[in-house]
Amino acid sequence: RKEVEQDPGPFNVPEGATVAFNCTYSNSASQSFFWYRQDCRKEPKLLMSVYSSGNEDGRFTAQLNRASQYISLLIRDSKLSDSATYLCVVNPPPGRRALTFGSGTRLQVQP
């Protein structure tokens, strides 16, 4: 089983739609979690951290469910500019040093 798993998509949604991505992780001792956005052939960029209580940044909401070992990203009122690949990232538990990236979920917002 992969350490971090994401639905690769693509998710094709119309402008204005609400879309949600999930990401599951296998190590229950994982410490911290992030969502990154990657545009085609560009470097990944931090979208937001994921906090235990859930957090929101404008149209984006991230949540963590430690019991079920998944994180989620909700995008409301999708814009064309939201089209990208969304990567979830899991920081390792103490003693392990390598970050683990999901393979990414591709979002295509259509006019």
Place this chain on the structure above:
Amino acid sequence: NAGVTQTPKFQVLKTGQSMTLQCAQDMNHEYMSWYRQDPGMGLRLIHYSVGAGITDQGEVPNGYNVSRSTTEDFPLRLLSAAPSQTSVYFCASRPLSNQPQHFGDGTRLSIL
């Protein structure tokens, strides 16, 4: 605000040539890493380092060497380039604490 700087941005090599991809960060981050990303694929970890003098292998280390003589620099060496190493290479850094990772712009490498 330099952040993570990678050079060169583009490179074409012939099979069998060697070269070094440079990566430097000015944020005093302990952790640095190299990834490769093939078309339509996710990031794969090549090598990483948790501080000067300490390096470790990632998922796909074969054909690559790294060293970490200073906190700032983490060069990636291709020993004998092969067409299978054609890829986009990203360097990243972060503090060892639970903070996010910062990426360089990438090096687009083609091996003929």
